[in-house]
Amino acid sequence: MSVLVADGEQPREGGADRKVVDVAVGVLIRPNGEFLLTSRPPGKVYEGYWEFPGGKLEPGETVEQALRRELQEEIGITIGTAHPWKVELVDYPHALVRLNFCKVFAWTGELQMHEGQAFAWQTLPVEVNPVLPGTVPVLGWFAEERGSADLKR
Template identity: 40%
Template sequence: MTSQARDVLDIAVGVLVDAQGRVLIAQRRPDTPGAGYWEFPGGKREAGETLLDCLARELAEEIGVTDLRGEPLIRFAHDRGPRPVRLHVWRLHAWTGEPGGREGQSVRWVARDALDEIELLPATDVILAALALPRHYLITPRLTGADRDAWFAALDEALRRGTRLLRLRDPDLSATRYARLAAAVIARAHRHGALVLLDRDADMVNALGADGLHWSAARIAAARGRPVARELWFAASAHDASELDAAIAAGADFATVSPVAVTTTHRQAEPLGWPGFENQREDRALPVYALGGLEIADEGDALAHNAQGIAAIRGLWPGAADA
């Protein structure tokens, strides 16, 4: 469902994350829609109220916390519940007060890896995906034709700088050579706690212990459902709204949309610009990275236009921007 759906209820949601990385969830009261399900606290916006004011009021009323500090996480719409809603979600890292159930509801702190065992409201999976994903998604440049030692040195430097999610992309390599390269990249990345997505097939992902799969828009269009297990990441490339819809239908956890700006590799492609990116992305229920001609300095613009963050090759590969 997109932002063009009628009668969508705007709801502000706060994801409180404590020093141990746990999140606060609250149980819906018996007299409310979705009774018994667990959710992140929040509530609907009242007439004339800004969304931040709504978030502050709802969290003060529901769990007794004030002076919220955090940043926007994701905005998306869905109709999986009793009526269509648009969720405006913030990740909160600091607040004043001890959270508690001020309206008679149960609340609890839960480790993120324990949430699979809890009955959560529909579409909470979208919030959890956005919460788990970093702001930067590195797409590796081709090793083919490059200096191998310099390529691996740049990869190691990217991991030391904090890269935690990357896609290994080199379409010129045979399956055998790609698998050999992937094994080396996965070993390096996992030592730093980073995730590696491959762009070949599920069998290779499983055989090598990779963290997921990233497919092109063409492969997504031909997909007959999600190709990897739910515990692995599945990402999709997209260039417009219809390809994003295809990614959602295929069960993707997140997507990239490009090109936002002019790129050195696809100069003939008409860039979307930030308004164009947001227009294509709309309020679709999945995290979306902005891709194409971007660098770390563009992260603020990306977040302001409802992106998960930025994806890039040159913009995130050490030394590439100055090459």
Template identity: 40%
Template sequence: MKSIHVVAAVILDEHDNVLIARRPDDKHMGGLWEFPGGKVEAGEPVTDALSRELDEELGIQPTAWEPLIRIHHSYPDKTVLLDVWTVTAFTGHAHGREGQLVRWVSKSELSSYEFPEANKPILSAALLPNRYGITGSYNGLEELARRVTNGLDQGMDMICFRAPWLSSDEYREHLEYLIPLFSGTPLKLIVKGSLELLKEDGIDGLHLTFAQLEELDRKGWRIEREAVPDGKILIASCHNSAQLEMAARIGVTCATLSPVLATDSHPDAKPLGWEATHALLERATVPVYCLGGLGENNLNQCVQAGAQGVASIRDWWNI
């Protein structure tokens, strides 16, 4: 079977805008928008292909980049590996050297442009932060608010409110106390619980347990068939390749993979280790956060392994 390796770039300027290009009308999927890139030649290093394609298409030379996501697609006659990188610095002036329309857009505007379906995971990865904080234990609402505020002040852009020791009524009470801290900001509040929470104002996303994930997949639930408001984030807890496949099937925005290392919160869970984690990330088709025994100092290692970033509890909660 024919195998094709394609490189693509999410190019950011100094204002965090993203460069996108419009496919010519006479090409396959003409009129749709895409992230610049092209085929990797046989034997060509991926970063060399990245530099070559961006020079040929846009007249720029990347000077700083890091891996974002790798997506495998299987077709009846071929397999395609889409190798996506984030470019944060470059020389030259970006323009359509092949006559294509190019445009700098803010991340908040990306959803208003039509991309090929295969680009959906890239869009998710481009919009998600590289750090995901999960709340730990606390004593009372004031301490909860203080710790969350400290995390937000430290640059934690997305936080999951996790409190399994609370009753559903208590969780709701504490959640209502947190919502104003996020209201009117770009910061994301993720919750635990039922899918109905996704429909509520003030809640940006839902983090599914692996049991919820497996149940939804068993029932044939698919996000594109459900009345989930645009822009809501759906995250799934995964521990193995089967669950990562389920997460992609139901249409999650991203997933967590755990435990990468030994963790105090789940002392009996066998850690995956970095080798197995890398192998699982290699085949994942949605953005994935590494979780379990990790902190800010592991962020680069997670990204280099193919993850969206790092998820943690203790590392930020105890600031």
């Protein structure tokens, strides 16, 4: 697995010794191919940057359990099946983060931004900015899949 360095420099000293924070990330995809991006809430690192919703795994949680909990807490929806997709390690200045991306094609409930964030349904190229560094690879993966049945599953 490659390491994406968020600020474009070399990986930070002690990179191998830094504790990895596991994060479950939901890539919600509508039947028409639009995907959901949310802004980072006020007061959080990278405030105002756009990302796919999700959050940290609690001790003992699986990625899917964490994703279900986080999406209910953050945006008020209950997801159907989470389809594990890709894993990306991102070296941010504040943390070494392993992003566990899952595609989600079914959910119930209306979007409610419980943390004061904004949301936008997007297609490529995205119209919102700035985009969180850990989100950029996903946009590339979507571009690679563009036109494939997998994107519209």
